[in-house]
Amino acid sequence: MMDTFLQACVNGLMIGGFYSLMGMGQNVIFGVMKIINFCHGEMLMVGMYLAYAFYTYLGIDPYLALPLVALVMFIFGAIFQHTLITPSLGTHSFTNLLFLTVGMGILLTNGAQVIFTSDYRTITTGYSQKILSFGPVTVALPRVVSFCVLIAVSIALAFFLKYTQTGKKIRAVSQNPIGAQVVGIDTKKIYMITYGLGAALAGVSGALLTLFYVINPTAGSNFGFRALIVVVVGGLGSIGGAFLAGIFLGLLETLVSLFIGPSLRTLVVFATFIVILVIRQNIILRRA
Amino acid sequence: MKRKLLYASILVLVAVMLALPNYIAKMPYILNVFILAFYMTTMSMAWNLLGGMTGQNSIGHACFMGIGAYTSVLCVVKFGMNPWASLPIAIIVTAGITALVFSQCFILRGPYFTLVTIAFAEAVRQVILNWDFAGKAIGLGMPYVRGNSWLLFSFRDKTIYYYIAFVMMVLVYALMKYIDNSKLGFALKTIREDEDVAAAIGIRPLKYKVIAVVISASVSAVAGFFYACYYRYIDPNIMLQSASVELVLPAIIGGSAFVEGPLIGGILMVSLSEYLRNTFGGILPGINLILYAVVLIVVIRFRPTGILGFFDRRGRE
Numbered sequence: 001m002m003d004t005f006l007q008a009c010v011n012g013l014m015i016g017g018f019y020s021l022m023g024m025g026q027n028v029i030f031g032v033m034k035i036i037n038f039c040h041g042e043m044l045m046v047g048m049y050l051a052y053a054f055y056t057y058l059g060i061d062p063y064l065a066l067p068l069v070a071l072v073m074f075i076f077g078a079i080f081q082h083t084l085i086t087p088s089l090g091t092h093s094f095t096n097l098l099f100l101t102v103g104m105g106i107l108l109t110n111g112a113q114v115i116f117t118s119d120y121r122t123i124t125t126g127y128s129q130k131i132l133s134f135g136p137v138t139v140a141l142p143r144v145v146s147f148c149v150l151i152a153v154s155i156a157l158a159f160f161l162k163y164t165q166t167g168k169k170i171r172a173v174s175q176n177p178i179g180a181q182v183v184g185i186d187t188k189k190i191y192m193i194t195y196g197l198g199a200a201l202a203g204v205s206g207a208l209l210t211l212f213y214v215i216n217p218t219a220g221s222n223f224g225f226r227a228l229i230v231v232v233v234g235g236l237g238s239i240g241g242a243f244l245a246g247i248f249l250g251l252l253e254t255l256v257s258l259f260i261g262p263s264l265r266t267l268v269v270f271a272t273f274i275v276i277l278v279i280r281q282n283i284i285l286r287r288a
Numbered sequence: 289m290k291r292k293l294l295y296a297s298i299l300v301l302v303a304v305m306l307a308l309p310n311y312i313a314k315m316p317y318i319l320n321v322f323i324l325a326f327y328m329t330t331m332s333m334a335w336n337l338l339g340g341m342t343g344q345n346s347i348g349h350a351c352f353m354g355i356g357a358y359t360s361v362l363c364v365v366k367f368g369m370n371p372w373a374s375l376p377i378a379i380i381v382t383a384g385i386t387a388l389v390f391s392q393c394f395i396l397r398g399p400y401f402t403l404v405t406i407a408f409a410e411a412v413r414q415v416i417l418n419w420d421f422a423g424k425a426i427g428l429g430m431p432y433v434r435g436n437s438w439l440l441f442s443f444r445d446k447t448i449y450y451y452i453a454f455v456m457m458v459l460v461y462a463l464m465k466y467i468d469n470s471k472l473g474f475a476l477k478t479i480r481e482d483e484d485v486a487a488a489i490g491i492r493p494l495k496y497k498v499i500a501v502v503i504s505a506s507v508s509a510v511a512g513f514f515y516a517c518y519y520r521y522i523d524p525n526i527m528l529q530s531a532s533v534e535l536v537l538p539a540i541i542g543g544s545a546f547v548e549g550p551l552i553g554g555i556l557m558v559s560l561s562e563y564l565r566n567t568f569g570g571i572l573p574g575i576n577l578i579l580y581a582v583v584l585i586v587v588i589r590f591r592p593t594g595i596l597g598f599f600d601r602r603g604r605e
Contacts, residue, residue: 036399084589094399095540099536100585103584104581106533107582114575225529264414267414270411
């Protein structure tokens with residue numbers, strides 16, 4: 001029993017890391033532009049297909065392809081932001097921005113379906129079947145590597161936002177866009193960088209997933225909404241909060257499936273989310 | 289003069305719609321497309337009451353429709369009730385659940401509210417998926433009846449469904465038009481523009497938002513009842529998030545600030561998307577959704593008030 005519990009904890013930690021990374025990307029976008037990016041999960045899926053394409057057509061190992069995937073996704077995100085979202089920002093309602101990203105999500109999913117068909121695909125490399133064991137707990141090697149990369153990326157992101165010039169600008173715009181403009185920050189450029197950064201993080205998460213996850217056009221939808229949960233529970237603009245919330249979510253999922261049953265996992269997660277949201281808002285209203 | 293022309297054209301349109309089945313009765317597929325379009329339009333109008341008029345963006349409307357459909361099918365299949373008798377029960381159950389849950393959730397604003405609707409819809413879907421009585425993932429079928437029966441709401445003849453769907457759509461449109469011009473409608477629109485101002489002038493946002501969501505959910509339940517009776521089979525996938533999104537798109541494309549928006553958007557987009565699915569579906573699956581997405585993005589980018597925004601200057605900008 002103790003062994004299964006430990007194993008579940010480790011599995012939860014591994015999957016929670018992905019929720020964290022996705023959540024951080026979503027957090028940066030949500031924090032700066034105050035819009036829900038509804039195609040975040042789909043961007044993860046695009047990242048998966050990019051890694052797949054790099055591996056099958058160019059023979060690049062998925063881990064070595066990470067910078068390439070990040071670059072492609074960054075450019076994609078920046079273009080999407082600059083040509084479609086920025087012009088709709090501010091003047092028009094929140095509804096339109098929401099459905100703009102929803103539309104992009106539909107486009108990406110069905111575009112992937114047209115290009116790659118809806119077959120399930122996997123990447124198999126020489127080391128993808130290797131198993132590591134730590135006492136009673138066994139983990140596949142790619143999961144461990146992915147988790148380490150993921151932690152490194154998270155720390156790098158936190159440092160980037162905290163200490164670099166661009167990171168500081170991003171935080172300034174997220175606190176007060178008008179004030180930021182007044183002190184001479186080019187907000188449109190920051191919007192582009194922010195969205196590109198979010199897209200790149202989603203793409204990297206996708207690429208890290210490819211070695212032990214099936215690739216298909218709807219693979220991202222699971223992660224997309226969980227990223228939003230992470231943002232809301234972890235707190236806006238807080239990278240550390242997003243990290244903890246992601247790990248918490250992963251652990252919650254695996255432990256619920258261990259103790260209550262795997263089929264009730266999603267139900268418990270979503271119900272908990274609603275309750276947390278409502279209680280938190282009540283506390284905020286009480287305080288105000 | 290302009291008004292007269294408008295009424296005349298509406299009359300002609302209605303007459304054409306009523307006469308249409310006489311000419312296409314031999315083509316069940318075309319009839320099916322029209323029925324689907326009417327159904328989607330009804331759902332889209334239901335969404336628009338909450339989303340367009342009150343400004344609360346829900347991406348969980350398929351679940352209201354699903355609760356309605358499931359309630360009526362359970363009543364018919366498990367309790368042996370008449371379908372007509374199950375309709376009011378479906379409406380009451382859907383409205384009750386919605387009022388209960390959303391009276392708590394409406395303290396959340398903007399994006400947070402949208403998140404709750406998504407989580408709520410998914411939670412309901414998961415409940416059905418885990419509930420033996422409701423058929424789990426296999427779904428439930430309504431009993432088939434030979435021939436046409438008004439009593440059991442089952443027809444061999446698709447033209448009858450066509451008329452029922454058409455009447456449903458027109459009635460819902462009339463209801464929305466009525467609300468739009470009533471005191472309730474003005475209250476809802478005030479809340480959309482500014483909740484704090486609404487509260488300041490004596491409109492209690494919470495109360496009116498709950499009224500809006502209950503009406504919206506009840507209409508969705510009626511549409512769900514129709515869906516269950518038409519397809520004779522339902523499963524939890526009718527409540528997927530993608531289904532919720534799909535029924536919002538006509539309203540956004542048509543123009544969510546207008547009562548007529550979902551009407552135009554629904555009939556235009558559903559027929560176009562079904563035509564594409566039929567023609568290219570074999571070679572390029574998903575092509576109809578790509579078209580949907582492209583039209584949506586183009587409309588939002590260049591005409592944020594929707595297709596109807598072209599004809600009307602008093603948009604929501």
